[in-house]
Amino acid sequence: MGYRGSRAALVLVAGLLAGSLSCGHASADELYELGEYLSGDCTACHQLEGRAPGIPPITGWPVEAFVMVMVAYKEGERDHALMQNVARRLSDEDMKALAVFFEKQGQ
Amino acid sequence: MNRKFTRREFGMMAGAGVAASTLAAPAIGQAKPKLVVVGGGPGGATVARYVAKDSKGAIDVTLIEANARHTTCFFSNLYIGGLRSFDSITHGYDKLKSDYGINVVQAFAIGVDAARRTVTVAGGETFSYDKLVVAPGIDFEYDAYEGYSKEVAETFPHAWQAGPQSQILRRQLEAMEDGGVFLIAPPPNPFRCPPGPYERISLVAQYLKQNKPRSKIIAVDAKDKFSKQALFQEGWARHYEGMIEWLPLNITGGVKKVDVRGKTLHTGGESFKGDVINIIPPQRAGAIALAAGLANESGWCPIDPFTMASTRVPHAYVIGDSSIAAQMPKSGFSANSQAKACAMAIRAALTGSRAFEPRYSNTCWSLIANGDGVKVGASYQATKEKIASTDTFISKTGEDAATRTATAEEAEGWYAGIVADIFG
Numbered sequence: 245m246g247y248r249g250s251r252a253a254l255v256l257v258a259g260l261l262a263g264s265l266s267c268g269h270a271s272a273d274e275l276y277e278l279g280e281y282l283s284g285d286c287t288a289c290h291q292l293e294g295r296a297p298g299i300p301p302i303t304g305w306p307v308e309a310f311v312m313v314m315v316a317y318k319e320g321e322r323d324h325a326l327m328q329n330v331a332r333r334l335s336d337e338d339m340k341a342l343a344v345f346f347e348k349q350g351q
Numbered sequence: 352m353n354r355k356f357t358r359r360e361f362g363m364m365a366g367a368g369v370a371a372s373t374l375a376a377p378a379i380g381q382a383k384p385k386l387v388v389v390g391g392g393p394g395g396a397t398v399a400r401y402v403a404k405d406s407k408g409a410i411d412v413t414l415i416e417a418n419a420r421h422t423t424c425f426f427s428n429l430y431i432g433g434l435r436s437f438d439s440i441t442h443g444y445d446k447l448k449s450d451y452g453i454n455v456v457q458a459f460a461i462g463v464d465a466a467r468r469t470v471t472v473a474g475g476e477t478f479s480y481d482k483l484v485v486a487p488g489i490d491f492e493y494d495a496y497e498g499y500s501k502e503v504a505e506t507f508p509h510a511w512q513a514g515p516q517s518q519i520l521r522r523q524l525e526a527m528e529d530g531g532v533f534l535i536a537p538p539p540n541p542f543r544c545p546p547g548p549y550e551r552i553s554l555v556a557q558y559l560k561q562n563k564p565r566s567k568i569i570a571v572d573a574k575d576k577f578s579k580q581a582l583f584q585e586g587w588a589r590h591y592e593g594m595i596e597w598l599p600l601n602i603t604g605g606v607k608k609v610d611v612r613g614k615t616l617h618t619g620g621e622s623f624k625g626d627v628i629n630i631i632p633p634q635r636a637g638a639i640a641l642a643a644g645l646a647n648e649s650g651w652c653p654i655d656p657f658t659m660a661s662t663r664v665p666h667a668y669v670i671g672d673s674s675i676a677a678q679m680p681k682s683g684f685s686a687n688s689q690a691k692a693c694a695m696a697i698r699a700a701l702t703g704s705r706a707f708e709p710r711y712s713n714t715c716w717s718l719i720a721n722g723d724g725v726k727v728g729a730s731y732q733a734t735k736e737k738i739a740s741t742d743t744f745i746s747k748t749g750e751d752a753a754t755r756t757a758t759a760e761e762a763e764g765w766y767a768g769i770v771a772d773i774f775g
C-alpha cells in the first residue's frame with residue numbers, strides 16, 4: 245500500500261474525487277451498486293475474506309489510494325501485464341465504484 | 352465523468368428492469384420467483400451463489416447437481432502429477448446451503464419441459480422454474496474412434512472430467528515401470544481448457560523425470576498447433592530434454608482406431624504403443640443441454656452475448672463449457688465470469704434490479720514444472736454477434752525464473768480465490 249503515484253495519476257484521482265462531490269453524476273448508493281457488480285471481476289482472484297499467496301488482499305483501502313494504484317496499472321506506470329489488462333477494461337467511474345465498494349469490505 | 356460505455360445494444364437489458372409488466376410472471380401459487388440451476392461446477396455453483404447473495408432472498412434458488420462433491424478439473428493436472436492431494440481439489444456444497452440458503456439437490460437431471468417450465472431428474476421428481484440455467488460442462492464423442500467407448504475410457508482414462516477418472520490415471524502412472532511410455536491423444540478443437548493437455552504432458556513429465564527417468568511421453572495430437580505452444584515447447588526442452596515427443600495432426604493423421612488388448616493407438620499411418628494411455632476424446636455440450644434442445648448442430652449451445660440467455664429455448668440460460676462463448680475459451684475462469692453476468696441478467700429479469708453492462712474476462716495459468724508458471728488472459732466484450740476479445744496478454748518465452756515462480760504462486764492464490772467465489 246506504500247505506492248506513490250505519478251503526477252498524472254494524482255491529477256486524475258483528484259479530478260475523479262472532486263467530480264463525484266460536485267456534479268452528483270452518480271449517487272453514493274449507485275456507485276456502490278456498480279462497484280459491487282464490478283467486484284465480481286476481481287473476486288475470481290482477490291478474496292473478500294481470507295488470504296492466499298500470490299494475490300494481494302485489496303479490501304479496506306482508502307478510496308484515493310485504491311484509485312491511484314488502479315490508474316497506475318492502467319497507465320502502465322505500475323508493471324504487471326495481468327493487472328494492466330484488468331485496469332484497461334475499467335472506466336474512471338468503474339475504478340471509483342470499485343474503490344468505494346472494496347473500502348467497505350473486510351472491516 | 353464520461354462513462355466508457357453507452358447503452359446502445361444493451362437497451363433491452365436495461366429496459367427489462369424498468370417496467371414491471373416485462374418481468375417474468377412467477378409460476379402460479381408461488382410467493383417468490385424461482386431459479387433452477389442444473390450443474391454445480393464453476394458455472395452453475397457461481398450463478399446460484401451470486402443470485403442468492405445479491406437478491407438477498409428475493410429469489411428462490413435450487414441447484415441440481417449429480418454429485419455430493421465437485422472435484423475441480425483445474426489443478427487436477429497437479430494432482431495427477433503428484434503436486435496436490437485429491438482432497439485439496441474437491442469441494443462440497445455446505446456453504447451454499449447454510450450461508451446462502453440455496454436448495455442443493457443431489458440428483459441427475461434428465462429432461463427439461465420448456466412449455467411447462469420444469470426440470471425432471473432421474474427418479475421422476477420435477478422442479479418448476481421461472482428461469483433456468485443449464486451448466487453441465489461437457490460430454491464426450493465416444494464413437495469418434497473405432498474401438499473406443501465409454502467402457503474403454505475406464506481402461507484408457509480421459510481424466511477430462513475430474514474425479515474417479517483422474518484417480519485412475521494417477522494410479523496407472525504410479526504403477527507404470529521405469530522406461531514405460533505415457534501415450535496421450537489430445538482432442539480436436541473446440542474443447543475444454545485449450546492449454547490443459549499440454550500442462551498435463553508437462554506435469555506427467557515432471558513426475559516421470561523424478562521417479563521413472565527412463566520413461567517417454569508421446570502425444571498424438573488431433574491438431575497442428577496448440578495454446579501457449581512456444582512457451583510449452585521451450586519449457587519441455589529446458590526441463591525434460593528428450594523425454595517428450597509431440598506429433599501434430601499433419602504427421603500422423605490423428606488417432607483412427609483404439610486397440611485395448613494391444614495397448615495401441617492406430618493412426619492413418621504409424622501405430623503407437625503405450626503403457627499408460629490417456630485418450631482425451633472430442634467433446635460436445637453436456638447431455639442435458641442436448642436433451643433440452645439448447646444445442647445446435649455443432650453440439651454446443653448458442654447464447655445471447657449480453658445475458659447468456661439461450662437463443663433456442665425461452666427462459667433458459669447456458670453458461671460455462673456447454674455454451675458457445677465465441678472467443679472466450681472453455682475454462683473454469685470463463686464459466687465463473689459468465690455466471691456473474693448471467694446472475695445479474697436473471698435478477699434484473701425476475702426482480703427488476705439494475706442491469707449493468709456485462710463484463711467478461713479470463714486468465715489461464717499453466718504449470719510447465721513445479722514453480723515454473725505461465726499465463727494467458729484477455730478481456731471480452733459482448734457484441735450483437737458474439738463475445739469478442741478486446742485486449743489480451745501472455746507470458747513471454749525467455750522470462751527469468753523469478754517471474755515464473757511469481758506466476759506459479761499467483762496460480763495458487765487464484766485457485767484459493769476462485770474456489771471461494773464458486774462454493775462460498
Ligand SMILES: Cc1cc2nc3c(=O)[nH]c(=O)nc-3n(C[C@H](O)[C@H](O)[C@H](O)COP(=O)(O)OP(=O)(O)OC[C@H]3O[C@@H](n4cnc5c(N)ncnc54)[C@H](O)[C@@H]3O)c2cc1C
Binds near residue numbers: 393670681682685
Ligand atoms: C485437466 C484440466 C485442467 C484445467 N485447468 C484449468 C485452469 O487451470 N483454469 C481454468 O480456468 N480452467 C481449467 N480447466 C477447465 C475447467 O475445468 C472447465 O472449463 C470448467 O470446469 C467448466 O465449468 P462448467 O461449470 O461449465 O462445467 P463442469 O466443471 O463440468 O461442471 C458441471 C457440473 O454439472 C454436473 N452435471 C452435469 N450434468 C448434470 C445433470 N444432468 N444433472 C445434474 N448435474 C449435472 C457435473 O457433475 C458437474 O459438477 C481445466 C480442465 C481440465 C480437464
